[in-house]
Amino acid sequence: MTATSMGKDFVLSVEGLTVSFDGFKAVNDLSFYVDENEIRVIIGPNGAGKTTVLDLICGRTRATEGSIKFRGKELTKLKEHQIVHAGVGRKFQNPSIYEDLTVFENLEISFPRGRNVFGALMFKRDKEVIDKVHEIAELIFLKDDLNKQAALLSHGQKQWLEIGMLLIQDPELLMLDEPVAGMSVAERKLTAELLNKITKDRSVIVIEHDMQFVADIANRVTVLHQGKVLSEGSMDKVQNDPKVKEVYLGH
Amino acid sequence: MSYGLRSFLPKNDMINILLLAVLIMVIFPLSMDIFRLNLVGKYLSYAFVALGLVLCWGYGGILSLGQGVFFGLGGYCMAMFLKLEASSPENTAIQSTPGIPDFMDWNQLTALPWFWEPFHSLSFTMIAIIAVPVIFAFIVSVAMFKRRVGGVYFAIITQAIAAILTILIIGQQGYTGGVNGITDLRTLKGWDIRTDEAKYILYFVCCALLIGSILVAQFVRKSKLGRLLVAMRDKEDRVRFSGYDVSNFKIFIFCLAAAFSALGGAMFTLQVGFMSPSFVGIVPSIEMVIFCAVGGRLSLLGAVYGTLLVNWAKTVFSESFPELWLFGLGALFIGVVLAFPNGLAGVYSTYVEPMLAKWLKSLKSARPPMPSSTADSRS
Numbered sequence: 001m002t003a004t005s006m007g008k009d010f011v012l013s014v015e016g017l018t019v020s021f022d023g024f025k026a027v028n029d030l031s032f033y034v035d036e037n038e039i040r041v042i043i044g045p046n047g048a049g050k051t052t053v054l055d056l057i058c059g060r061t062r063a064t065e066g067s068i069k070f071r072g073k074e075l076t077k078l079k080e081h082q083i084v085h086a087g088v089g090r091k092f093q094n095p096s097i098y099e100d101l102t103v104f105e106n107l108e109i110s111f112p113r114g115r116n117v118f119g120a121l122m123f124k125r126d127k128e129v130i131d132k133v134h135e136i137a138e139l140i141f142l143k144d145d146l147n148k149q150a151a152l153l154s155h156g157q158k159q160w161l162e163i164g165m166l167l168i169q170d171p172e173l174l175m176l177d178e179p180v181a182g183m184s185v186a187e188r189k190l191t192a193e194l195l196n197k198i199t200k201d202r203s204v205i206v207i208e209h210d211m212q213f214v215a216d217i218a219n220r221v222t223v224l225h226q227g228k229v230l231s232e233g234s235m236d237k238v239q240n241d242p243k244v245k246e247v248y249l250g251h
Numbered sequence: 252m253s254y255g256l257r258s259f260l261p262k263n264d265m266i267n268i269l270l271l272a273v274l275i276m277v278i279f280p281l282s283m284d285i286f287r288l289n290l291v292g293k294y295l296s297y298a299f300v301a302l303g304l305v306l307c308w309g310y311g312g313i314l315s316l317g318q319g320v321f322f323g324l325g326g327y328c329m330a331m332f333l334k335l336e337a338s339s340p341e342n343t344a345i346q347s348t349p350g351i352p353d354f355m356d357w358n359q360l361t362a363l364p365w366f367w368e369p370f371h372s373l374s375f376t377m378i379a380i381i382a383v384p385v386i387f388a389f390i391v392s393v394a395m396f397k398r399r400v401g402g403v404y405f406a407i408i409t410q411a412i413a414a415i416l417t418i419l420i421i422g423q424q425g426y427t428g429g430v431n432g433i434t435d436l437r438t439l440k441g442w443d444i445r446t447d448e449a450k451y452i453l454y455f456v457c458c459a460l461l462i463g464s465i466l467v468a469q470f471v472r473k474s475k476l477g478r479l480l481v482a483m484r485d486k487e488d489r490v491r492f493s494g495y496d497v498s499n500f501k502i503f504i505f506c507l508a509a510a511f512s513a514l515g516g517a518m519f520t521l522q523v524g525f526m527s528p529s530f531v532g533i534v535p536s537i538e539m540v541i542f543c544a545v546g547g548r549l550s551l552l553g554a555v556y557g558t559l560l561v562n563w564a565k566t567v568f569s570e571s572f573p574e575l576w577l578f579g580l581g582a583l584f585i586g587v588v589l590a591f592p593n594g595l596a597g598v599y600s601t602y603v604e605p606m607l608a609k610w611l612k613s614l615k616s617a618r619p620p621m622p623s624s625t626a627d628s629r630s
Contacts, residue, residue, distance in 0.1 A: 058492060084494035096489040098482040105478050110493045114475055117503045123475035125258070165493065 010069075011036055011203045012057070012173055017066035019056060026052045028227035030066070034173070039204045041214045043238075044224035045247060050207045051093060053224070054175050057205075058090040059083045070173060081115070089171030093178050093207075095158035099151035103142055103161060106150050107133045110165035132168060139197065140164035141190060156187035160194070167198055174198070175205045180213055192216055259473050260466075267552055268465060276458045285447045292454040292522045294562040295461055297322075299515025301543040301554035302461075302468055303508030308540070309548030310477060311504045312484030313401070317409030318512050318539050320416050321384040323531030325513025327420075327427075328383055330526040331367060332376035333436035333444075334428075353435070358425030367426075373440060380517045381510050388509035389502065396498035396505075410533055417532035432527025436520070444521060457518040461555070464511050468551050471507065480504060541584045547596025557595055 012034040019027045027049045034040050042050050055061040057068055059080040068075040075083050098106050111132060114123035137143040140160040145153065150161060159179060166174060179195065180188045188210070195204075195217055208214050214221065214235065221238045223230040231241040238244055260268075279291055300318045308314045340349045346356040351363050369375045391412065395405055420427045428434070436444065443449060471477055483490045483497055491497045520526045529535065538561075546557015561583070569576040591597050 060488070060492075079496070080491045081494050081496045084492060090492050092489070092492075096486050098485045098489065100481050100485055101478060106482075109475065109478060109482055109490070112494060115494050116496070117476065117499050120476040120479055120500070121471065121474045162489075165489075169494065 009036075009072075010034060011038075011071060012205075013067075013069045014053075014057070015067050015069075017053075017056060017063055017068065019052060019061060019064045025227055027056065030224075030227065030229060032222055032229060032232065034203050034205060037199075037201065037203060039199050039206065039217055039219045041206045041208055041218040041221045042224060043208065043214060043221060044230070047226075048224040049227040050224055051177055052227075054090060054177055054205070054207065057083075057175065058088055084169070084171075085115075087172035088175065089166040089169050089173070090175040091162050091166055091177055091179060093181065095155065095162050097150050097153075097158055097161050097165070099149070101150055102147050103137065103150055103153070104133055104146040106161055107136055107164055107168055110168045112169050136164045136168050139167065140194065156183045156191075159183065160191070163194065163198070171202065173203050173205070177207045178209065179206065180208065180210055188213065259470055264469065268462065268469075271465075271552055271555060272458070272462050275461075276455065280451070280454070285450055288454055289450050289522060290566065291559070292450070292457050293519060294559050295457050295555075296515040296519035296522065297539060297542060297562065298461060298555040298558040299464060299518070300512040300539045301546060301558045302464055302551060303511035304540060304543040305548055305551050305554045306468055306471060306480070307504050307508035308543065309550075310472065310480040310484065311501060312480075313501055313505060314406045314540070315409045315505070315508070315536075316406045316533070316540060317411075317413035317536050318508065319531045319533075319536035320409075320413050321388060321509040321512035322516040322519070322535070322539070323416065323420075323526070323528070324384040324387060325380045325516030326520040326526040326530065327433065327516075328370070328376055328380045328513075329517040329520040330433040330436060331370040332373060333439060333520070334433050335367065335370055336439070337435060337437040352428070352433070354428045354431070354433075355425055360425045364426050380513055384509045384513035384516075385506050388506045392502040392505040393498075396501045399498070401501075410536065413531060413533050413536045417528045420528040420531065428527075430528060432525055432529070434525040434527075436524050439521070445524060450522065453518070453522050457522060460514060460518065464514065465551055465555070468511070471504075472551065476500065476503075538580070541580060543594075544584060545587050545594050547594030547599075549593055550596030553594055553596025553599070560595070 010033040013031075014033070015031045017027055017030040018025060030049075030053065032040075042053065044050050052061060056063050057070075057075065059075065059078060059082075063076050066076075070083075070086055070088060073086055075086070075088070078086065098109070101109070108125065108129060111129055113129075114120045133146070134143065137146055140163060142153075142157060142161060142164065145157070150158070153161060159182075163176070163179065176195075180191050183191060192213060195206075199217075206214075206217065218235055220233060221235050222232045223238055223241075223244050225247050230247065231238050231244045233241075275291070275295065280288060283291065300322050303321075304315070304318060334352045338350065338352045343349045343351070343353065343356070346353065348356055348361045351360065352367075355363070370379070391409075395401075395408060400408070420432075421430045423429075438444065444453065479490060479495065479500055483500065487497055516526070516530070519530070542558040542561050543554045544557070545561050546555065547553030561580070564583075565576060565580070568579060572579075587594055593600075
């Protein structure tokens with residue numbers, strides 16, 4: 001198994017990953033590889049272990065067995081913030097933003113500078129920060145709401161804000177958990193546009209249920225079922241796989 | 252760049268801090284006799300604790316029910332120095348071992364315990380007042396926050412620590428003075444702290460330190476660290492997955508709150524003239540949380556006013572209805588939490604401030620040439 005990861009330089013190689021919660025294996029001997037600049041979509045029925053896989057990569061859940069290598073670095077041994085410093089960004093399923101702060105402050109906190117106690121005390125809101133915040137706000141359609149309290153944003157805007165908070169960190173691997181869930185049709189369209197823009201220079205893993213949306217953005221699709229890879233390949237290939245039809249797409 | 256000072260101290264905050272300074276440093280001393288002023292000084296030493304709680308609990312969401320521990324440690328450090336000075340061999344000549352504090356002699360100790368020795372030095376004491384509580388807070392918070400113990404569990408543990416320390420102090424009578432505490436403190440480097448003049452000076456020192464602490468707290472609140480605390484209170488995971496080691500920030504703010512409390516404890520000892528375990532345990536620790544809640548846990552100045560007000564009420568009511576006071580305090584806490592979750596400061600900013608602004612506006616339009624009206628109307 002190690003031979004595969006040695007042979008080619010993947011951005012992310014997950015090998016033999018297993019996590020068990022009191023004997024229940026949410027992810028079971030899972031292996032997959034993400035290429036440079038690839039957009040990988042993970043689909044699967046409820047409880048297939050999709051979110052758990054993201055939790056494992058970003059360090060929220062500790063793996064029972066297996067390895068996760070990001071640009072040759074073993075992530076399973078790092079702490080959450082070190083994984084972020086290594087260049088992995090993760091968006092949560094429910095918009096996870098700081099409701100008591102303004103949009104500007106939300107983005108500013110995510111700006112990758114002054115991340116230790118002393119640095120945070122001495123952090124200065126200089127031109128570089130302000131410019132970057134404005135640039136990102138423009139991208140996520142929130143440039144007129146910078147001084148608004150984040151709690152007052154609509155659900156879709158909150159999703160965008162969280163995506164923006166990741167973008168300002170400029171991660172090399174971006175993980176998005178259901179980025180269009182709960183969005184209106186118009187918002188979905190804008191989000192697809194946004195994702196197309198921001199996925200240019202980085203690898204992305206997306207979990208999504210909306211098949212149309214998946215077909216629009218995915219390079220490759222991985223279908224998870226009961227913690228294992230059921231099928232992997234292009235959207236067409238996966239959609240025509242009889243095993244996939246049986247467990248997931250058929251209903 | 253005019254950005255630096257403005258962002259740290261916006262005009263409104265500056266005016267409010269100045270008003271507080273005028274109130275406690277000019278109006279109180281002019282309108283009260285030294286007995287009452289000394290009482291206010293005692294209240295203000297509690298305000299240091301409330302200030303720390305605003306940062307730690309209000310901003311960081313870390314509820315500590317054991318701030319009395321740090322107040323007490325700071326106070327005891329100060330008291331140990333003063334006690335040693337009061338226990339010179341001449342003063343204690345009638346004891347069986349002259350030169351050690353009287354309570355040690357009563358407990359059949361024949362030599363000064365090793366950890367009392369360094370408190371002969373004033374400079375060591377001044378460092379210890381801050382360092383001892385902060386190191387203790389650091390150990391406690393590293394043990395808790397690195398293991399991600401938080402919320403109610405943290406509150407319970409701090410309360411347990413307050414209980415343990417009280418029991419320890421009372422149990423080790425020979426080393427600590429037991430339940431009576433360390434009493435009969437007299438001089439600081441030969442300067443008698445019991446005279447009216449000394450009480451005046453100590454009161455002003457206390458005020459100056461409090462204003463200084465408010466400015467430090469204001470700096471922290473207005474820095475990115477202040478916003479991070481709010482962010483952590485709201486979505487801790489998001490902060491963690493934005494590349495911050497959340498526990499370090501919690502440890503920092505808990506230690507800072509401990510340092511403020513310790514400063515308050517030392518000023519308490521100096522002004523009141525003794526220190527005892529009744530300021531360390533669970534009841535005083537919770538009372539301090541109530542001061543902060545009543546004043547407004549998101550407002551630095553609110554916490555100071557809250558402390559003054561609750562203590563003033565306590566003095567007035569407990570003089571006339573000693574049995575009812577504790578029920579009153581409990582009812583006050585429940586009432587504030589239910590009706591005004593942001594305390595007096597919340598009431599002020601939602602009701603009083605808009606009314607004031609309206610009134611000022613009408614005043615201005617009636618009599619246009621009155622430039623300094625904003626500053627005068629608030630006291």
